[in-house]
Amino acid sequence: MSSFLKFLAGAAASAALIAGTASARAETLTDALIAAYKNSHLLEQNRAVLRAADEDVAQAVAALRPVIQFAIDASYSDGNSRSAFAGGYSSSASAELTASLTLYDGGNNRLAIDAAKETVLATRAALLGVEQNVLLGAVQAYMDVFAAIQSVSLAENNVRLITQQLRAAEDRFEVGEVTRTDVSLAQSRLAASRSNLVAAQGNLAVAREAYKRAIGRYPGALSGIPRLPALPQSTDAARAIAVKGHPDIIEAQHNVTVADLNLARAKARMRPSITARAGVVAEDDGGEYGTVGLSLNQTIYQGGALYAVERQARAGVQQSRAGLLQTVRLVEEEVGNAWSSLAVARAQLAATDQQIRAAQLAFEGTREEARLGARTTLDVLDAEQELLDARTARVDAETNQYVAIYRLLASMGLLTVDHLGLGIPTYDPRGYYNAVSNAPAKSLQGKKLDKVLESIGRN
Structure with a gap:
């Protein structure tokens, strides 16, 4: 057959x-x-x-x-180069923490x-x-x-x-x-x-x-x-x-x-848009200073x-x-x-x-x-x-x-x-939305979000 x-x-x-x-x-x-x-x-x-x-x-x-960022900058130069520092070396380092917030857009x-x-x-x-x-x-x-x-x-x-x-x-x-x-x-x-x-x-x-x-x-x-x-x-x-x-x-x-x-x-x-900024800078020589700024921007012409x-x-x-x-x-x-x-x-x-x-x-x-x-x-x-x-x-x-x-x-x-x-x-479409619509940080609400993700599996 x-x-x-x-x-x-x-x-x-x-x-x-x-x-x-x-x-x-x-x-x-x-x-x-x-x-x-x-x-x-x-x-x-x-x-x-x-x-x-x-x-x-x-x-x-x-x-x-707010947007919070940090930046670390380090530089080094030796005396082998033909420069004013010939025969020696120099180094510098700094760390900066800044925060910015759009006040009006x-x-x-x-x-x-x-x-x-x-x-x-x-x-x-x-x-x-x-x-x-x-x-x-x-x-x-x-x-x-x-x-x-x-x-x-x-x-x-x-x-x-x-x-x-x-x-x-x-x-x-x-x-x-x-x-x-x-x-x-x-x-x-x-x-x-x-x-x-x-x-x-x-x-x-x-x-x-x-x-x-x-x-x-x-x-x-x-x-x-x-x-x-x-x-x-x-x-x-x-x-x-x-x-x-x-x-x-x-x-x-x-x-x-x-x-x-x-x-x-x-x-x-x-x-126009208005943005506020604040920051703290620390340098390797012990210097430390803060910055605060407010900027107003508007595009006049962009082709x-x-x-x-x-x-x-x-x-x-x-x-x-x-x-x-x-x-x-x-x-x-x-x-x-x-x-x-x-x-x-x-x-x-x-x-x-x-x-x-x-x-x-x-x-x-x-x-x-x-x-x-x-x-x-x-x-x-x-x-x-x-x-x-x-x-x-x-x-x-x-x-x-x-x-x-x-x-x-x-x-x-x-x-x-x-x-x-x-x-x-x-399936409840609001379950996941309610868990993420306020943009939670994983480190703060991770367990709650994990429970929501588990609950939306096959019923």
Whole structure:
């Protein structure tokens, strides 16, 4: 047996185990969502991005505080050089401790703090958007595996049924009731059904790999279709919810504020700045003296660079505002598309239910008529194929309906752990921010910061 056939055989065995084995606790969609949230490397990556944005606030805060520096200078010269000190040597050393503080900079530093805080809020919204994508991917992966299992089961039943049809055709051929053509038709359909079974097993194997990527592990026994979450009554209501709280829109709103603050900072750079300095110098000959100074600085001309920065910031404001309007439009479009997809899936599900009932009656009737000689083997095989197609279509429609429901929630910004009520501890984006936003020194608050870093690991 080839490695590919062994792989498909393993997938078939897994399907049988998942579908038919009674386990202590079958895996629900909620279990899959929780596992996806806990095991997502994408979420971990973007949480680190958020923590880096938190540190920007700390750096902006630090700019308002004194800067303390020290410098040690030492020099030595010997008498071998042709100089006034020929025949001797000289050395000197000094140590200097200085402190400087910006008293006024036109408001640039405080505007930088506000801009960094707004960037943190925008990054938090982006993290929430990533969370939605992770959970939606988990829903898709779960439903794909569930649909693939059902497809394998239908394909296996089809193989068994056509095998029975082939045996019946062979028995009837032995007694002269049908021709060799009927037997050949049954053999052909049996080969096709076996091919469909192999394809279904392959699709299940692919779905299992996608499940592992989205959830973090291979699926076990699945519990079946979950209960449908509550949804708004109309498209307008869904759009209103999305415009009010979708993470992409919130992120774009904060980006507009950041652009406005950056424009104000560009203007502040043209204003004067006042800096105070104090220092103590100690020399090797015992001399020691202190210095105190106050400096006023303002750039009068820099080749037009300051005005270029202001124009660039103004363009950034226009860009961010246009981006906000475009984001709102895209979110509204996504809500409309998700609502339409859900309506189509529901209609298809209702239609396939009717199709299955009709195809079941047609198949049973055709089979009985064939026993009486009023129908051919081909008629029976065609009726059985129509019934299989209807059942397969229902599996696809049911999967599409559930995915469309959760995609609609995501388009409204509601596909989150908190809104779904999964009942697990969630990542607190404020924990790390609260620990570093005041720019703590590691030597003073290191243990507290270490505890925060430990607490933001996998929940």
